[in-house]
Amino acid sequence: MLQNKLRTVIVDDHPIVIEGLKNLLKNESNIELIGGFQNGADIMLYLESGKVDLILLDITLPDVNGMDLCLKIKKKYRSTIVLILSNRTERSIVVQTIQNGASGYLLKNSSLDELRRCIAEAVNGSICYSKEVTEILSRPSRNELLAAPRLTKREKQILELIAQGKTSQAIGEELFLSPLTIDTHRKNLLQKFQVKNVAELIMSANQQNLF
Amino acid sequence: MLQNKLRTVIVDDHPIVIEGLKNLLKNESNIELIGGFQNGADIMLYLESGKVDLILLDITLPDVNGMDLCLKIKKKYRSTIVLILSNRTERSIVVQTIQNGASGYLLKNSSLDELRRCIAEAVNGSICYSKEVTEILSRPSRNELLAAPRLTKREKQILELIAQGKTSQAIGEELFLSPLTIDTHRKNLLQKFQVKNVAELIMSANQQNLF
DNA sequence: TTTTTTCTACTGGTTTTTAGGTATTTTTCG
DNA sequence: CGAAAAATACCTAAAAACCAGTAGAAAAAA
Numbered sequence: 175m176l177q178n179k180l181r182t183v184i185v186d187d188h189p190i191v192i193e194g195l196k197n198l199l200k201n202e203s204n205i206e207l208i209g210g211f212q213n214g215a216d217i218m219l220y221l222e223s224g225k226v227d228l229i230l231l232d233i234t235l236p237d238v239n240g241m242d243l244c245l246k247i248k249k250k251y252r253s254t255i256v257l258i259l260s261n262r263t264e265r266s267i268v269v270q271t272i273q274n275g276a277s278g279y280l281l282k283n284s285s286l287d288e289l290r291r292c293i294a295e296a297v298n299g300s301i302c303y304s305k306e307v308t309e310i311l312s313r314p315s316r317n318e319l320l321a322a323p324r325l326t327k328r329e330k331q332i333l334e335l336i337a338q339g340k341t342s343q344a345i346g347e348e349l350f351l352s353p354l355t356i357d358t359h360r361k362n363l364l365q366k367f368q369v370k371n372v373a374e375l376i377m378s379a380n381q382q383n384l385f
Numbered sequence: 386m387l388q389n390k391l392r393t394v395i396v397d398d399h400p401i402v403i404e405g406l407k408n409l410l411k412n413e414s415n416i417e418l419i420g421g422f423q424n425g426a427d428i429m430l431y432l433e434s435g436k437v438d439l440i441l442l443d444i445t446l447p448d449v450n451g452m453d454l455c456l457k458i459k460k461k462y463r464s465t466i467v468l469i470l471s472n473r474t475e476r477s478i479v480v481q482t483i484q485n486g487a488s489g490y491l492l493k494n495s496s497l498d499e500l501r502r503c504i505a506e507a508v509n510g511s512i513c514y515s516k517e518v519t520e521i522l523s524r525p526s527r528n529e530l531l532a533a534p535r536l537t538k539r540e541k542q543i544l545e546l547i548a549q550g551k552t553s554q555a556i557g558e559e560l561f562l563s564p565l566t567i568d569t570h571r572k573n574l575l576q577k578f579q580v581k582n583v584a585e586l587i588m589s590a591n592q593q594n595l596f
Numbered sequence: 597t598t599t600t601t602t603c604t605a606c607t608g609g610t611t612t613t614t615a616g617g618t619a620t621t622t623t624t625c626g
Numbered sequence: 627c628g629a630a631a632a633a634t635a636c637c638t639a640a641a642a643a644c645c646a647g648t649a650g651a652a653a654a655a656a
Binding site for chain 2: 187188189190191192193194195196197198212259261282283284285286336337338339341369370371372373374375376377380385
C-alpha cells in the first residue's frame with residue numbers, strides 16, 4: 175500500500191487554494207499530485223480516463239454542489255477516496271457528505287498535520303474530521319435530530335418548483351405530468367420532512383441548505 | 386519605485402490560502418514576501434515593528450472583521466496599501482471596504498494575472514477590482530431592487546407563526562383573534578412580498594434573513 | 597388634533613392543498 | 627434475472643389558503 179503513491183487530485187474553485195494545497199502536499203512522500211480542477215464537470219471528465227486514488231473536494235463549486243458530486247463520484251468509482259475540504263460549517267452539510275460516501279471533512283483552516291492525519295486515516299478506511307468539525311458534529315442541533323431526509327431526484331426538482339410558488343397544476347404542466355402525480359410527490363415530501371404543510375416544508379428545507 | 390521591492394504580508398485565516406499565495410507570488414520580481422498572519426491581532430502587532438508596503442487582506446478573520454481592520458490599518462499607516470482578497474460577494478461589503486481605504490477588491494477565485502494587475506494599479510494609486518467584483522458593483526444590489534418590505538409588528542409575529550406551519554385557525558386561537566383577521570394579515574403579507582403563496586413567502590423571507 | 601397607518605373583522609366565492617388510500621409502470625441495483 | 631425503489635396516476639373528501647372587496651376601531655404620526 176505504501177509503496178504506491180496515492181494519485182491525488184484537488185477540486186476547488188479557487189486557484190489560490192489549489193496552489194496552496196499543491197505546495198503543502200508536494201513534499202509528502204506518499205502523495206503524487208496529478209492536478210487541480212476548478213469545477214465538477216472537469217473532474218468527472220478526467221476520472222473517465224485516469225485512475226485517481228484520492229480527491230480533495232470543496233463543497234462550493236461553480237457548476238455542481240460538492241455533496242452531490244461526491245455521491246456521483248462514489249457511485250461510479252467506489253474505491254476512490256473523497257476527502258471534503260471546505261469552509262462550510264453547517265452540520266447538515268457535514269452529515270450529508272458523509273452519507274454520500276466521503277471519508278472525512280476538514281475545514282480549510284486546518285493545519286497540514288490535520289490534513290496529513292485525515293489522509294492517513296481515510297486510506298485506512300476510517301472516517302476522519304478536523305478538530306472543529308468534530309465539535310460541530312458533537313453539539314447536536316435539535317434540528318438535526320430529525321435526520322435530513324434523503325430525497326429522490328424528482329422530489330428535489332419538485333421541491334424546488336414548490337419553493338418558487340408554483341401550484342401542482344403548473345408544475346404538472348411544466349414537467350408534462352399529471353397534477354395528481356405532483357400531489358403525490360408533495361405528500362411524500364411532507365411525510366419525509368415530517369411536516370404538515372408547505373410553510374414548514376420550505377422552512378425545514380432552508381434550514382438544511384437545500385436551496 | 387520599482388527598484389525597491391514591495392514588502393508584502395498576507396492576512397488570511399486559512400493557512401492553505403497563505404501557502405497558495407506565497408507560492409503564486411514568490412516569483413514576482415517586485416514583491417518581497419515577508420510573512421503570513423492568521424488573524425488581526427498578529428498583523429497589528431507586526432506592523433508596530435516592521436515596515437509593510439502591501440497587505441493582502443481577507444474579510445473573514447477569527448478575531449476582527451476585515452473591513453474594520455482595514456480602516457484601523459489605514460488610519461495608523463496611511464501609506465500601506467491594502468488589497469482585499471475575499472470570498473464575500475456582498476455588494477455592501479465591497480463598498481464598505483473601499484470606503485475604509487482599501488485599494489482594491491478581488492475574489493479568491495481570481496487568476497494570478499488579475500492579482501498582478503491589481504497590485505500594479507494599487508501601487509499606481511488607483512483602485513482595482515477583479516472582473517467578477519466589477520460586475521457585482523455594476524448591478525444594483527438586489528436589496529435595492531426588491532426592497533425588503535416593511536412589516537408591522539403584528540405581521541412579523543404572524544409571519545413567524547405561519548413559518549411554523551400553523552393554520553390561520555391555530556394562529557387566531559393563539560393570539561385571541563378571529564381567524565378571518567389572520568387571513569387578512571396573510572393576504573397583506575403576500576401582497577407586501579409580492580408573492581402568490583406561502584411557499585414563495587417563506588423563501589423570500591428566508592432570503593432576507595427574517596428568521 | 598387631524599390624518600394616516602395598523603389592526604381588526606366580515607362576505608362570498610374559488611382554488612389549492614392536505615389526508616386517507618390504491619395501483620401500475622419504469623428504473624435501479626444486487 | 628428478480629427484487630426493491632422510484633415515478634407515475636388515480637379516488638374521495640375535508641381543510642386550508644387565496645382573491646377581491648368593504649369597513650369600523652385603535653394607535654401612531656403629522
